[in-house]
Amino acid sequence: MAELLEIRDIAKSREHVPVLRGVNLSLAEGEVLGLVGANGVGKSTLMAILAGDLRPDTGQMRLSGEPYAPHDNDEARRHGVGIIRQQFRLDPGQTVAQAIFRESFHAGRPHEELRRPAAQLLRDVGTEISADTLLGDLRRAEHAIIESVRMLAEDAQVVIMDEVGSTFNVREIDDLHFITSRLTSQGRAVIYISHRLTEVKAVSDRVVVLREGRVSAELDPYRVSTDDIAEAMIDRRPGELVRVSHVVDEPVLEVSGLRVADAVHGVDLKVRRGEVVGLVGARRGGMYELVGALVGQFPMTAGTVLVQGEPRVINSPADATALRIGYFSDDDDELGLSNSESIARNLMIGGWDEGVDFETEVAALRDVIETIQRLNVRAVSIQRGVGDLSGGDRQKIALTRWMTEDRDVLILNEPTRGLDIGAREDVLQILGEHTEAGRSAIIVSSDLEDIVAWCDRVVVMRDGVIVDDLSTQGLSADALDSRVHPLPQGTRTAGGSTAFG
Structure with missing residues (x-):
């Protein structure tokens, strides 16, 4: 295969702190290169340089044998480099068809002219998302599928996928793999970044490890x-994920006959003290609406809720908070982090409130430093803004903040998205401390391996109802997947074409 991209001695510092220390990398036509590394080692910085968002301090790049040094993202795109960023944002007012073609030469054309070719691309991929749907009516993972389909509609020869599948379920990952196969069959190349190592291993032709700002290993x-x-x-090799159960047969949260519009149809669910309950299902199975009702984001149309044995009404997030129910959202904009505020201020819940005495403030700072060290957050100083951290390190800060708040029931929606293997182990330990103290958790996750390892029990939803309630003891991720997706996946090929007419 002919070499498409060459990177030589790329270095980049931020405020005199080295992030990349002389990266050397090559990419061939038709290749999928898996790029992995712990949170904060410079993966996204390297991709930002490739995509024209940042300029390197030193080093050179060549694309199709020619010098390549884009000044901005538009210039990179003109040269044939496309990117799906880890924290992308889509316009909720656009249709799916408009989003797919928004950066191609068809951008700006009316929806009616775009819907047919967009629908063909979506059918080729195998997704059930309609070209006519408004983006505001779709979930984050569905946005990521649309971003991936966008790459098929564009002329990019180098496609960068930065944690695009971090919240995908098994079937959506199949769709993503199909997209990468289509791209490479056309002679394009893909740089695929993910912390889901099974996924990286399955999709990549070669795996490169970035560590301390350098390529430290190249693996087959x-x-x-x-x-x-x-x-x-x-x-180090990852440790065995062993979680000690702290379940006490005392209900802390019970719902009966819960209904949410057309999404949830008469669900009964009980969560006991110290219990971790997994909630899984197909993307439109009703899990998100169920937890949304429990935290006051979606109105219940029927049903009763008991908290600590007492009937309660949850009409708003404030009601849920008053009942000591916390929610960690799968939407980065809802995590409560202020990118302009320091790491210390984001983590010091109550530690810098007005009137706090000096000893309390020092103790809070000590806790912040301990948390940073425990989770291996790569920060020069706790006074640096959270916005300066990598996506994975921001996720660690947000997750730790939520998990250490004083809540009886914590609902975690895709809590490990973007976290490396070491951070996942640390978060599991924090979850164990949470349940050992008599608190409970509901985890909504597309990562079935995490669900099996972290939960005492797993509830499977389909078409708005609970179809399975299983103990995780002896349960494998593959066995759980067969319950979540009982129908076999259809066979597809990487061929097909899309035309405007």
């Missing part, structure tokens, strides 16, 4: 295990 995914990849990333 057909000859190594996911544990081998993890060891190259964090210098």
Whole structure:
């Protein structure tokens, strides 16, 4: 295969702190290159340089044999480099068709002219998303599928996918793999960044490990295990995820006959003290509307809720908070972090409130430093803004903040998205401390391996009802997947074409 991209000695510092220290990398036509590394090692910074968002301090790049040094994203796109960013934003007022073609030469054409070719692309991929749907009516993971389909509609020869599948379920990952196959069959190349190592191993032709700002290893995914990849990333093999159950047979949250518009149809659910309950299902199974009702984001149209055995009404997020129910959203904009505020201020809940004495403030700062060290957050100073951190490190800060708040029931929606293997182990330990103290949790996740490892029980929803309530003891992720997606996936090929007419 002919070489498409060459990166030589790329270095980049931010405020005199080295992020990249001489990266050397190559990419061939038709290749999927898996790029992995712990949170904060510079993966997104390197991709930002490729996409024209940042300029390197030193080093050179060549694209199709020609010097390549884009000044901005538009210039990179003109040269054939496209990117799906880790924290992308789409216009909720656009249709799916408009979003797919928004950066192609068809941008600006009326929806009616775009819907047919968009529908063809969506059918080729196998997704059930309609070209006519408004983006505001779709979930984050569905936006990511649309962003991936957008790459098929554009002329990019190098496609960067930065954590695009971090909240995908198994079937959506199949769709994503199909898209990468279509791209590479056309001679394009893909740089695929993910912390889901099984996924990286399955989709990549070659895996490169970035560590301390340098390429530290190049691995053949057909000859190594996911544990081998993890060891190259964090210098140790991942530990056995063993969680001690702290369940007490005392209900803290009970719902009966709960209904939410057309999404949830008479659900009964009980969560006991110290219990971790997993909630899984197909994307439109009703899980998100169920937890949305429990935290006051969606109105209940019927049903009763008991909290600590007492009937309660939850009409708003404030009601849920008053009942000591916390919610960690899958939407980064709802996590309560202020990018302009320091890491310390984001983590010091109550530690810098007006009137706090000096000893309390010092103790709070000590806790912040301990948290930073425990989760291996790569920060020069706790006074640096959260916005300066990598996406994964921001996720750690937000998750820790929520999990250490004083809540009886914590609802976590995709809590491990974007976290490396070491951080997942740390978060599992924090969850164990949470339940040992008599608190409970509901985890909504597309990562079935996390659900099996982290939960005492898992509830499967389909078409707005609970179809399974299973103990996780002895349950495998594959067995759980067969309950979540009982119908076999259809066979597809990487061929097909889309035309305007």
